[in-house]
Amino acid sequence: MLELILPDGKSLRFDRRIRGRDVLEEIGPRWAKTALAAKLDDRLVDLMTDLPEDGRFHFRLLTARDGEVLELMRHSAAHLMARAVMRLFPGTKLAFGPPVENGFYYDFLLPRSLTEEDFPAIEAEMARLVDLDEPFERLEVPRDKALEICRDLDQPFKVEHLQDGLRNERTVSFYRQGEFLDLCEGPHVPSAGWVKAYKLLSVAGAYWRGDASRQQLQRLYATAWFSQDELRQYLDRLAEAKKRDHRVLGKRLELFTIDPTVGSGLILWLPKGSILRRELENFLYDELIRRGYQAVYTPHIGRVELYQTSGHYPYYADSQFPPIQMAEGDRYLLKPMNCPHHIRIYQSRPRSYKELPLRLAEFGTVYRFEQSGELTGMTRVRGFTQDDAHIFCTEEQVPDEFRACVEMTRFVLQTLGFHEYRVRLSLRDPQSDKYVGDPEVWQRAEAALMEVCRSMDLPNLETAPGEAAFYGPKADFIVSDCIGREWQLGTVQLDYNLPSPKRFNLEYIGPDNRPHQPVMIHRAPFGSLERFTGILIEHFAGAFPLWLAPEQIRIVTVSEKFEDYGRGVESRLRAAGLRASGDYRAEKVGSKVRDAQLEMVPYLAVVGGREQENGTVALRSRQEGDLGAVPVENLIQQLLDEIRSRRLPGEKAS
RNA sequence: GCUGCUGUAGCUCAGCCGGUAGAGCGCGUCCUUGGUAAGGACGAGGUCAUGGGUUCAAGUCCCAUCAGCAGCUCCA
Incomplete structure (x- = not known):
């Protein structure tokens, strides 16, 4: 016996297997025109799915006004797009087609490359399908039967998915639209007519299963809305966002330039941008001094041996500029990080516990050979300046130092009016043994870090177990750019690796007159001045506060x-x-x-x-x-x- | 790095089916001398990203390289 409690408190009982659609008929005909899906307790279900035969549930019908069905409709739109593509390009192999923020995509393996010139034809075919308004039919079948179907349909990616991701499922579902049958969990809108306003946006490559060693597919990105009006507003918003793009404003306001003759991914700061940067540096420098940091300067290169000790070479050779080979046989690396240099400053003489925490700060310029396809304006570059500092402290001092770093990062973001950031606390995966350092020390550190973050009322704090670097847990401050891409700005990272005997073997003499190993904290409130400035340009849309404005x-x-x-x-x-x-x-x-x-x-x-x-x-x-x-x-x-x-x-x- | 697209004046862009280059803004000069988001006239600016190829002829077609854009992958 199934009992459904409706929002008005009435309840309906069924002693047969029913679908959401059957409930519709019971409640009243006016719902038939507006209901798109339903909420069964907290679960989103479509109207074609069998409801449980037994139990007592809250049941609420959803219409286009309920935000959560937008995603569902976009998923259905993805099916329509896939069907249209298959009609136009027989032999198309289907991969996945999920909804994403503001739209959806579908991945295909096609006989030929798509270009934007193909979009009108695909959209026209979709329009025909919408006009047909065929229902989405749900079929539930045993997994081996599904395997057979997908083989018959000659859909190798679906076959692989059944054998792999869905290996443990007993039954799986398909959704049918006329001749188009797709392995799909759902949920979907009742029929194609619900997909009212859509537009194909771009085509790009995407690896099957996100694995660069596997086949590259073609991904069609599109957006869909319940009305033309909303679609138009969304496209307007996109166009508006593009106007605050730091690459556009950086050129128009003469803040920075990138010159291919100098090299891609290398920022030339124009005079006005340099004022902006200098103001940021001065602001931070004053804060550093106020907070007990000591400023240092170190060179842009270091001998390869330094990085062999740190472990950066040759392990990260791919993402470094190759070593500079000297006639005498010495080899130098453009520094990819500042920490080894700062560590050698620490080690320039014996240290006492009385000096700790020792905080060494530098606007340190580092060089990393990022893949060409990754370079983007100021936000992903090959040479950048970190507002870097390394704190050497005792294990007991970690919580206070960590708190002070997070505090400072938050202060910096607040001063600049950033409120929409996320803080991600990356912790270790307790199952894995890839981490250096004593598990107990980790445990204590992570607990302390979590406590600090919670007590500070950080916006959008989330913990990411398993995301920690092998050398220590960290807190990252993440913001979005004008087109919604997320970037990590500030970061505070604990490091048990570099101080260890395997690496630099850092020491301080404790009150017991014996050597102890300090803990290191890497931290950078801006992250890099290049990326931060890029984001800052977009944040203010070029209209900087007076103290930063190049011309006041x-x-x-x-x-x-x-x-x-x-x-x-x-x-x-x-x-x-x-x-x-x-x-x-x-x-x-x-x-x-x-x-x-x-x-x-x-x-x-x-x-x-x-x-x-x-x-x-x-x-x-x-x-x-x-x-x-x-x-x-x-x-x-x-x-x-x-x-x-x-x-x-x-x-x-x- | 991979897939697709793009590269024409300082900027934004037009240039059809191959026949030696165009607009607006900006810039310069002159006129105008004004009151809070565009006064007017005239003028200067281009090796059409680079290198090859096809062709009687290439900004236009083909190939390569470089760079940019979107996405994927990566990011110590």
Whole structure:
């Protein structure tokens, strides 16, 4: 006996096997037009799936208004797309076609390569299928029968999936749409007509099972929505997001460039971008000193032997620039990390427990040979500067030091107005033995780290068991770029490996007058200045807070008659330490204002006859527009105050 | 690294079925001297990514290389 409790409290009883669709008829005909799926307790089920024969469940029908059915509809859209592709390209082999954020994809093995020129034909075929509005039929079959079906259909990937991923299933399901039969768990919308607005977006290669050693398939990406209106809004959002792309803004605002003659993946910081970077560095440097760090400088190269000791060479040779071979036989490596250098500073003399924690910080530039297909603007590059530091401390000091590092990273992100980040705490996989260091030490460290993170109220904290590096657990700060790609920025990592006797054999003399092994913490709040700046450009869409803005205020003369006064104001502002410039062109005010707005200059000081007479400027904020007349001295104080407090755009003076 | 696409003026892009290159913005000069998102006129700017090939003829077709874009894989 199956009992379904409806949202209004009524309950329905069935003593036969039924599907969601059967319930529909019981409840009332108006649902037949709007119901897409149902919620059985917390489980999303479609209307074609057999419900359990026994038990008592809450049952709620879902319509297009329920967010969770959007994903379900996109999955159905993926089926329609696959069916369309199969109609157009007989012999197509199907792989997987799941919904993803904002859309869906399907992987195919096709007789020929698809290009965007094929999209209209595929979309047209999909439109025909939508018009047919055929139902999605669900078939449940024993696994060996399914195997037979997939062999008959000549679908080798489905066969492999049945033999492999679904090895332990007794029965599996297919969904049928006319001639199209696909091994699929579901759930689906009742019929093709529910797929109302869709668009193919891109085609790309994707390895079968995500394994680079296996066959490469063609992946069609697309999006689908319940209405044309939503589809259009989504496409508009995409176009809007592209405008804040740091590669676009970086060029337009003259922040950085990448020159193929210098080398791909190597950033050239233009003067304006360099101001931005310098401000970030100064900000962080002050914080480091405040927090008990000591600044060091180390060279960009090191002997190969150094990296043999650290274990980076030759194990990571693939991702390094090859060694520089000297005539004398010495070999040097462009440094892929700063830690070995900092370790040698630690080891430059014996250390006492009284010195710990010893915190060595450096904006250290490192070089890694990233695969060509990985390079992206400033976010994935081959040379970058980490705001790096290494903390050498006792095991007992780890929790406090870790807390201070997380605290500092959070402070940095907060200061810059990042609220939408994730913190991922990567822990060891207790089953694996790949980790260095005493399991008990790990246990204690992980417990302490977790406690620290929980107590700090970090946004979107998640633990990732098994994701820890072999040398220690870590906390990563992750943010998304303008097209939704996630990037790791800040990081705090414990390291039991490099201090160990197998590596550098670090020591300090304890109160017992005997040598002990310190623990190392690697940490970088920005991660790398390149990546951070790239993300920062997108975060502010180029409209930086005053303290970071390459140009903070621009004098705009109403006509050339006021150039002298304007230049006088400009030099007063510069003398006060502001990054001021002047636009003295023979253009109309409106035109100069427009240019400054587009160049994201936070403030304009418009000067004409009135201002000259009174020793004022007419202040205009990029965000708020005309603010009226302000005496020059007040203006200077006001701007310096905004800079000192690192006020964010839109924040009010406190 | 792999798959697909792209590379034309400083920028954004047009250039059909092969016949020696175009727009807007920007830049320069001149006119205009103005009040908060585009005043006007004239002008200068290109080895069509690079190297080969096909052709009477290549920006256009083919191959290779380099670079960029999207995705996959990778990221100490």
